[in-house]
Amino acid sequence: MRLRPDAAGVIGAHVMSWVSLSPSFIPRTWWMTSVAMGISQSLGYFVGAAGRTAARGLGRAVGVSVTVDQEKAAPVVRAVPWVMFGISGLSWLHNLRAQAEIAGLMETRPIRTREHLVGVLGGLVLTTGLVSAGRGVNAIATSVSRGLKPLLPEPVAAVVGISATATGTAFVLDKVVYRRLLERLSKAAQETNAKLLPGRVPPVEPERSGSEASYEAWGTLGSKGQAVVSDGPRAVDIEEATGQPAMTPIRAYAGWREGRDLEATAAAVVAELHRTGGFEREVLLMLTTTGTGWLQEWSASSVEFLTGGNCALAAMQYTYLPSGVAFFADRTTPVLAASVLLSAIEAELEKRPPERRPQLLVGGESLGALGGTQAFDGLEDMIKRVDGAVWSGLPRFSDFWQSLVPFRRRGTPEVAPVVDDGRHVRFATKPEDLLTDITGVPFGEWRYPRIVVAQHASDPVVWWSPDLLWREPDWAKEKAGLDVSRYLQWQPWVTFWQVASDMPQSVSVPGGHGHRYVEDMLQYWAAVLGKDPLTDLSKIAQAIRRTIVPNFA
Numbered sequence: 088m089r090l091r092p093d094a095a096g097v098i099g100a101h102v103m104s105w106v107s108l109s110p111s112f113i114p115r116t117w118w119m120t121s122v123a124m125g126i127s128q129s130l131g132y133f134v135g136a137a138g139r140t141a142a143r144g145l146g147r148a149v150g151v152s153v154t155v156d157q158e159k160a161a162p163v164v165r166a167v168p169w170v171m172f173g174i175s176g177l178s179w180l181h182n183l184r185a186q187a188e189i190a191g192l193m194e195t196r197p198i199r200t201r202e203h204l205v206g207v208l209g210g211l212v213l214t215t216g217l218v219s220a221g222r223g224v225n226a227i228a229t230s231v232s233r234g235l236k237p238l239l240p241e242p243v244a245a246v247v248g249i250s251a252t253a254t255g256t257a258f259v260l261d262k263v264v265y266r267r268l269l270e271r272l273s274k275a276a277q278e279t280n281a282k283l284l285p286g287r288v289p290p291v292e293p294e295r296s297g298s299e300a301s302y303e304a305w306g307t308l309g310s311k312g313q314a315v316v317s318d319g320p321r322a323v324d325i326e327e328a329t330g331q332p333a334m335t336p337i338r339a340y341a342g343w344r345e346g347r348d349l350e351a352t353a354a355a356v357v358a359e360l361h362r363t364g365g366f367e368r369e370v371l372l373m374l375t376t377t378g379t380g381w382l383q384e385w386s387a388s389s390v391e392f393l394t395g396g397n398c399a400l401a402a403m404q405y406t407y408l409p410s411g412v413a414f415f416a417d418r419t420t421p422v423l424a425a426s427v428l429l430s431a432i433e434a435e436l437e438k439r440p441p442e443r444r445p446q447l448l449v450g451g452e453s454l455g456a457l458g459g460t461q462a463f464d465g466l467e468d469m470i471k472r473v474d475g476a477v478w479s480g481l482p483r484f485s486d487f488w489q490s491l492v493p494f495r496r497r498g499t500p501e502v503a504p505v506v507d508d509g510r511h512v513r514f515a516t517k518p519e520d521l522l523t524d525i526t527g528v529p530f531g532e533w534r535y536p537r538i539v540v541a542q543h544a545s546d547p548v549v550w551w552s553p554d555l556l557w558r559e560p561d562w563a564k565e566k567a568g569l570d571v572s573r574y575l576q577w578q579p580w581v582t583f584w585q586v587a588s589d590m591p592q593s594v595s596v597p598g599g600h601g602h603r604y605v606e607d608m609l610q611y612w613a614a615v616l617g618k619d620p621l622t623d624l625s626k627i628a629q630a631i632r633r634t635i636v637p638n639f640a
Contacts, residue, residue: 108179188572309407343405378409448615496508
């Protein structure tokens with residue numbers, strides 16, 4: 088293997104570095120820059136090197152050779168590196184301005200110039216590692232092909248050598264890298280699931296799972312489940328905020344246990360609802376958890392305050408894996424968990440006369456929204472089975488999203504689509520979107536049940552999808568997001584990795600941006616419950632802030 092880098096590959100890597108420095112949704116930390124730059128530069132290198140090899144092979148095949156006068160070409164050869172580095176420097180400076188703009192749109196501090204520089208250096212290191220690994224694999228394939236030439240025709244030997252090396256590389260990546268990494272992450276997640284989060288104590292109220300009166304012991308709920316039953320308002324909190332008599336909200340929760348399947352876990356939640364009188368409350372709220380069993384506290388608390396505590400929350404943990412891992416490793420279990428729990432609750436409601444059934448509300452965020460929406464066979468099925476829903480951060484590749492948004496009203500963008508004139512379902516980037524479309528035209532009657540799909544224009548969890556690798560999405564063409572940089576442009580391959588690297592950081596931005604659905608959830612649930620979403624709910628919002636302990640999925 089030649090130690091010297093391929094000149095065409097280096098040029099390709101330079102070109103891709105210019106593209107990779109372009110902005111995406113979230114202010115880019117050093118590691119985000121490193122990931123986007125390293126992966127993009129590596130592709131540029133391999134495309135450039137492969138293009139040069141292919142051109143030479145084609146020339147030999149057709150009998151064409153190109154010779155260059157070295158003396159006349161020398162000035163150009165000397166100038167090319169300087170030109171390339173100059174353009175790279177200008178791209179970096181342009182990126183700094185774009186990142187400052189994104190920070191302003193996100194209402195957060197700009198990333199320091201030093202951190203951007205560290206990111207570029209980290210990207211170069213990652214590129215070097217990936218290119219070296221790729222060249223090593225290529226060298227192995229070449230050696231295998233040469234070894235087979237005495238036994239097979241040259242073209243066949245080349246194909247067999249490449250195929251065998253590719254198969255072996257895939258085997259190593261799967262068995263040695265991916266599976267071992269997943270095992271380590273799983274072990275770490277199990278340990279985290281067993282740890283008590285700061286500020287959480289077993290509830291004393293019998294209305295909560297994990298209390299002394301509960302069938303579900305405190306130690307079996309997992310760290311995020313313990314947070315669910317420990318956090319949230321009590322009657323006194325609701326009365327103080329609303330000035331009206333209130334009840335202590337019920338929170339029925341069952342944790343993941345070794346040897347207990349989803350049906351048994353759902354049955355445990357139903358048993359908790361019976362024990363606490365959850366089916367006697369005015370509202371029954373079923374929230375689908377994300378990975379680790381986390382719930383959107385703003386969603387749960389909003390319903391509890393808005394109903395004066397006359398409600399019951401039902402939720403269950405189906406995995407201890409973090410959301411990011413479960414998002415890529417297992418999208419089936421969230422759907423099964425939501426379907427099983429919903430069916431178990433519906434079966435109990437069917438046993439009760441219609442006038443004694445609570446309103447059934449559903450919701451979820453991110454992975455919880457993905458699983459929760461797919462428990463239904465589309466919008467019509469959801470309308471028939473529930474009395475309202477709020478889904479936040481729902482990925483655009485989900486079946487529910489894809490069944491609606493592509494058929495939106497002409498002229499409305501992906502980030503704020505109008506579906507079926509907003510009769511039942513309304514998409515919102517902010518609460519005002521529930522009342523008017525993006526042009527300011529008021530909606531007509533909002534019929535019950537009401538369904539809200541909250542999606543920030545700057546949320547990478549919503550807008551990431553596999554087809555970003557090769558297809559420009561409508562949201563990139565339309566540029567309708569108010570908190571998205573005007574410099575954001577879709578690029579094949581690059582945008583996929585940029586948006587992917589945005590996702591972990593998207594929960595660290597201020598509320599109302601990225602993947603942070605917080606205060607606005609109060610207004611979304613108010614609308615679903617039949618209240619004016621733009622009425623002054625500031626006292627309730629302040630009360631919810633006081634009861635929430637920071638806890639991200």
